[in-house]
Amino acid sequence: AQSVTxxxxxxxxxxxxxxxxxxxYSYGATPYLFWxxxxxxxxxxxxxxxxxxxxxxxxxxxxxxxxKRSQSSFNLRKPSVHWSDAAEYxxxxxxxxxxxxxxxxxxxxxxxxxx
Amino acid sequence: xxxxxxxxxYLFRKEGQNVTLSCEQNLNHDxxxxxxxxxxxxxxxxxxxxxxxxxxxxxxxxxxxxxREKKESFPLTVTxxxxxxxxxxxxxxSIAPGSSRGKLFFGSGTQLSVL
Numbered sequence: 127a128q129s130v131t132x133x134x135x136x137x138x139x140x141x142x143x144x145x146x147x148x149x150x151y152s153y154g155a156t157p158y159l160f161w162x163x164x165x166x167x168x169x170x171x172x173x174x175x176x177x178x179x180x181x182x183x184x185x186x187x188x189x190x191x192x193x194k195r196s197q198s199s200f201n202l203r204k205p206s207v208h209w210s211d212a213a214e215y216x217x218x219x220x221x222x223x224x225x226x227x228x229x230x231x232x233x234x235x236x237x238x239x240x241x
Numbered sequence: 242x243x244x245x246x247x248x249x250x251y252l253f254r255k256e257g258q259n260v261t262l263s264c265e266q267n268l269n270h271d272x273x274x275x276x277x278x279x280x281x282x283x284x285x286x287x288x289x290x291x292x293x294x295x296x297x298x299x300x301x302x303x304x305x306x307x308x309r310e311k312k313e314s315f316p317l318t319v320t321x322x323x324x325x326x327x328x329x330x331x332x333x334x335s336i337a338p339g340s341s342r343g344k345l346f347f348g349s350g351t352q353l354s355v356l
Binding site: 130135160167168169170171172175216228229231232233234 | 281283284285
């Protein structure tokens, strides 16, 4: 069965430090992978996506993610975190055959940033 | 500006009552979705609709109903049969399902609580 695991429920980093959020997936074929960000009480915004080609993808707000097929991972990184990056981050996989955009989301990682 | 509008922001339901959450989009998107978000569980798909007058059940449709009479609107009714309705509800939309490949645009959500 398809699934997404985000092992870290909560991460705290200092402003200016580097960040890596982990995501592992289970999917029977080549996946489409996504990272979304959610500010408190708000909807989700797409940070970046991987469909095919270069396994290192760049997103908005200085984020990047690397697809590693051998490890079934799609970790999100940022070299220097800003206080405004504090939010919840969701990894997702999909869509699935059939055409509709059903995504399976991980449980999320909540990021806190210390000044 | 184009976007997705969800209303109300907060909603309270009494025992045995049906309540309806509104979702309107002016993005001219074909597909619309309803997700339920519970703390620590990520997002789960309730219903989706690819075109007007058509919709499909997602993973947790029991106790919910929807309609899609207009392209712009996709209201969700939480019925009295839904025994645990307290959650954050997110509406999303996308261009024709096959072409947008998972890129969803989200509204800012409705927090539903039981009195």
